[in-house]
Amino acid sequence: MIEVKNLYVELKDFQLQDINLSVEHGEYFIILGPTGAGKTVLLESIAGLYPIKSGGIWLNGKDVTRLVPEKRGISIVYQDHVLFPHLSVKDNIVFGLRLHKWASRDIEATLNKISELLGISHLLHRKPDTLSGGECQKVALARALSIKPKVLLLDEPLSALDPESREGVQRELRQIHNQLKVTTIHVTHDFEEAIALGEHIAVLGEGYVKQTGTPEEIFRQPNSEFVARFAMARNIFPGEVIDTDDRNTVFCTEDSELVVTTDLRGRLHASIRPEDILISPEPLHSSARNSFSGIITNITDKGSTLYITVNLPPDFICLVTRHSFEEMGLDEGQKVYITFKASAIHIF
């Protein structure tokens, strides 16, 4: 278990203040925040790589605030991997084990186990500059895991990857975590990534922890405008993907069924961007597979655009321009139809 208590850290032009986090043993914990929120610095402070002004870091009940990084057993994976360029993949991975003076037989065994787990056994003799981004990512992860860290810190591990490999790596992160049960703190600016991976999420912004909670708590009950902005931009629903008899793939939420296109199955999340939902006073005949009727419960005016909440249930937030809003003459309490394509729904 790792605890961050009243942490105060100074950055170039702002501070992280009053940061309190508590991550249980074996938990996958997400720190969510916009770019430039000081997420990397927070991780470096936890690892002992960045000077702390006040506050403390406690690891398994012991105060490690003044402990040098090499004695903490907290390893870090940076966004751009930061592999040792002069060492082979193998030497990168066993770097920490050699420093800890492991017997060479144990080093071999750990190396084999970890490279098999990550599927990089065939890369061991390559140099880092010959690897693809995804491969570098796995090597960096293997290097961090090799020392059997008490806590694993991941700094935006998915954002340097292309969209195709992201989903795969995300799934892999989850698998590895399920297998090794390493306490993990993962920082990201991506809300869906946070929801998909995090057992608990802390939202970081303007130098403070804005909210901490389970993914559902964060997107169901955002406690501030700041957190809401992360969640509000999307409609996110927990549910289950199943195959229906008529060869459709359907995402079942508590009280509705959405037609989706995905290869994933099981208990997952669905999201749809507000701008991908069409809203109309009359039923719409189109190729879109999802069409529902509901009642407008809320209208938020953002100037040239408006966010309209339509309750089916659940609540869908839709984005319309002021022009079409006025043309349709929408109002609270009115019955409307919402329509969106199956491919507009992202399952994660």
Added chain:
Amino acid sequence: MNKKLFTTNRMTFTFIILGVIIFLFIIVPLIKMIVGSEPKLLLDTLFEPEFRSAIWLSLYAAFIATMVGFVLGVPLAYLLARFDFPGKNLVEGLIDVPIVLPHTAAGIALLFVFGRNFFAGRAFKLLGIEFVDTTAGIVIAMLFVSIPLLIDSAKEGFKKVDVRLEKVSRTLGASPWQAFFRISLPLAWRSIVAGNIMMWARGISEFGAVIILAYHPMIAPVLVYERFETYGLAYSQPVAVLLILICLIIFLVLRTIVYRGQKK
């Protein structure tokens, strides 16, 4: 490159003319001296004990200066690359002063500090090291004028090493020393070696600061000067030619080693 560029563009044409002039200015004296010398005379000079000891002393003293520079200069270069502190610009500026100082003046300044009338000179004398007319004097003269080259080159090398590489190694269990010797130093190695070669070359070519501190024992440039003063142009030429050829060969070899490593 297309050829048209060279024939039609007047600016390029002018620059080529100017470039050729300065290039010839550099190599014609060298070629003239080498070609104009008699092979037999060169060979005789090569086996002259006075010449051989002078050449050897030049190479040896410059090497010692480079090693001292390595031990004392590389840590400073690392500090300058990694940390900001008040007055850093001033420190960096002062380190480069030996480059612009007239070297005879540098020699005089060193003589004041390492001569018999100052505490540094006296302290070293207690250890049995004197600097006037000794190899040690030659070494500190070479060290003084050439150390900025190593510090600057090593500093640039360290700056190019991502500080997060050191951070990662620390989290994996490396002490600050281990992080330096296993990560920073190997990665900056090429710049450091290049700086060392430059420093060595600069040391061998030093004349002004050396003769103030130590006319004897005689390094090769001093021997060239002495032959010229005493016997004239014809006698100084073979020594100069051989000095140039030996330096040229050594630097070509070292450069090749450094650059071949770079390609990998």
